[in-house]
Amino acid sequence: xxxxxxxxxxxxxxxxxxxxxxxxxxxxxxxxxxxxxxxxxxxxxxxxxxxxxxxxxxxxxxxxxxxxxxxxxxxxxxxxxxxxxxxxxxxxxxxxxxxxxxxxxxx
Numbered sequence: 001x002x003x004x005x006x007x008x009x010x011x012x013x014x015x016x017x018x019x020x021x022x023x024x025x026x027x028x029x030x031x032x033x034x035x036x037x038x039x040x041x042x043x044x045x046x047x048x049x050x051x052x053x054x055x056x057x058x059x060x061x062x063x064x065x066x067x068x069x070x071x072x073x074x075x076x077x078x079x080x081x082x083x084x085x086x087x088x089x090x091x092x093x094x095x096x097x098x099x100x101x102x103x104x105x106x107x
Contacts, residue, residue: 071096
């Protein structure tokens with residue numbers, strides 16, 4: 001199996017691109033950041049990205065929007081009271097399961 005020259009070109013471009021994305025911030029920000037706004041912004045970026053990825057998916061992964069909403073609300077309530085991630089996930093899954101069983105027998 002031979003590899004075409006275009007593959008090596010694509011590989012070099014992608015390697016350069018991914019390297020530059022990681023290298024440029026390190027070169028530009030050599031000293032410690034002191035700006036409180038930038039630090040607080042960077043602190044919340046992972047949470048914002050995870051929320052943007054997870055929350056829309058929550059409402060499309062169950063049999064109905066009702067059970068998804070119940071699971072989301074239960075997860076939010078359990079997390080609000082400071083429980084750990086496995087407890088939040090287990091409570092949410094259990095509430096969706098119970099809601100789906102109830103929905104199945106009522107409809």
